[in-house]
Amino acid sequence: MTKTGNIVILTGAGISAESGLSTFRDENGLWAQHRIEEVATPEAFARNPARVHRFYNARRKQALHAMPNAAHHALTELQQKWPYDLLLVTQNVDDLHEKSGSRAVHMHGALMRALCAACAHRWDSPADLSVEDTCPACGAHTARPDIVWFGEMPYHMQDILSALQNCDLFAAIGTSGQVYPAAGFVQEALSAGAATVELNLKDSDMSYAFQDQITGPASETVPQWVGRLLSQA
Ligand code: APR
Secondary structure, eight states, rough: OOOSSSSEEHHHOHHTTTTTOOOSTTOOOOHHHHHHHHHHHHHHHHHHHHHHHHHHHHHHHHHHHHHOOOOHHHHHHHHHHHHEEEEEEEOSSOHHHHTTTTTETTEEEEEEEEEEEETOOEEEOOSOTTTTTOTTTOOOOOEEEOOOOTTTTTTHHHHHHHHHHHHSEEESSSSSSOSGGGGGHHHHHHHEEEEEEEEEESOTGGGGGOOOEEESSSHHHHHHHHHHHEEEE
C-alpha cells in the first residue's frame, strides 16, 4: 500500500545486514554471541568498562569499513525527492544512512560518538575508546560510547512521537519488533490513521499489526518500494 503525505520510516539492523554488519537476533546475531547483561547495560559498564569498550570498539571498526547498500541509497533518494515531511528514524548505531547522504534520527545513539558518563558532554569517538580516555570538557575518566543501553531512555522521543502522530504512512524496515519503544511505533501510526507497511526478510514479532508486508532482502525491496512511492507522489 502506498499513500501520499507525511512519512515516518523506522529502520533496524536488517537494513545494514547486506552491508556486512551483524544483526542482533538473527541466527549467529550479536546477541547469540554476547550476553546483553555483560555489554549493553549501564550496570555492565559500571562492572567492567573495558569489556564494554571492547564490544563497541569491534562494532565501530566494522562500521567504519562498511558501505551503504541499495536500501540506504533508495531512502536517501526518497528523502531528497519526497514533497511532504519525511522523518527517518533508525535504531541502528552505524552511520550508513549518513554515509549515503540521508539525515537520520538515531534513537539508540551513535557508534561514532563518545559520551561522558559524568557531565554528558559528547564528542567524536576515536576508533578505539578506552577507560584511559578523558572527557574533553570535564577531564574525568568516564568516556563511554554514545549508545542507548537497555534500561536507558531512547533519544529524540518527543520529535519521533510528534511525527508519528502526524504521519500518513509508517514503514518499518529490517527490525524484529522486539524492542520498545520502537516496536510500538506501528500502533502510534495506526492511531493517527496512517497506512502501515513492514519490509523484512521474514515475519517479525509485530507483523500482525501492519496492514501491508513486503518480504525480501532490503537491498531489493526498499528500492522497489521507493520507486512506487515516488511514481505516485
Ligand atoms: N533485509 C531485510 N530484513 C532483514 C535482512 C535483510 N537483508 N536481514 C535481516 N533482516 C531482518 C530480520 O528478519 C529481523 O527481523 O532484520 C531484523 C533484525 O532484527 P534485530 O537483530 O532484532 O535488530 P533490530 O530490530 O534493529 O534490534 C533492535 O535491539 O539490542 C538492540 O539496540 C539494539 O537497536 C537494536 C534493537
